[in-house]
Amino acid sequence: MGRRKQKIKRRIPAKWRKLVGTIENGNEVEVVEAAKELANLRIRRSVKPLVRLFQEGRTMHIRENACYALAWMRFSHLTPVFIGCLRDEKESERVRGQAAEALEILHGNNPRASTSRRYRAAENVLIKSLTDPSPTVRFWCCFALGGMGSKRAVEPLLRLKAFDKALCPGWWYLREEASDALDRIQRRDSPDRIPVHLRSKSRK
16 A cells, blocks of 8 residues: 555656646647646645746746646745736736736635735735726736725726726626626625627527
8 A cells, every 4th residue: 555655646746747848838728728737736846837837938828827727726925926927017918817816816705814915915916907008907807806805996996897998808898897896895796797799699
């Protein structure tokens, strides 16, 4: 039994290295599946190479999926890494949006988190990014602040709900996501949203 356990332990590191390599060099489908599997494995030794891919990966797709894997590992010490990405206006809006979602994954649905320095740092950058030029970034910041139950975000979210007419590609209008975020903060039920590009089809 002891030898069997040893063999299993030896296989796991080889597996995570292979998955990191797939994120770096695989096709688009392989990259997504490898990111999901790495997130489930949650192996700390994979964090450093994933952060490298998140920050330096040669394509947006690599960086976005490295971010996804890191987010779902739920290591709160990575908060500054996601904040740094969200602040980087040279980064792709999709990767920055994924970083905003990552902050919600780390700090949402946890009443105790709101008193931590990491929560406050994440909250600060998300609120500031509600005025970002990118609709995608603003959309995911709304989502994150709603999931985090940020009371400080209520006023800026009310402004977005009233005045932001932009559409987040693949999703819905910013004013709708701001409204949903306010519902989550105030613990109200939100309507089920259908992406705008599917709405005409759903009526047929």
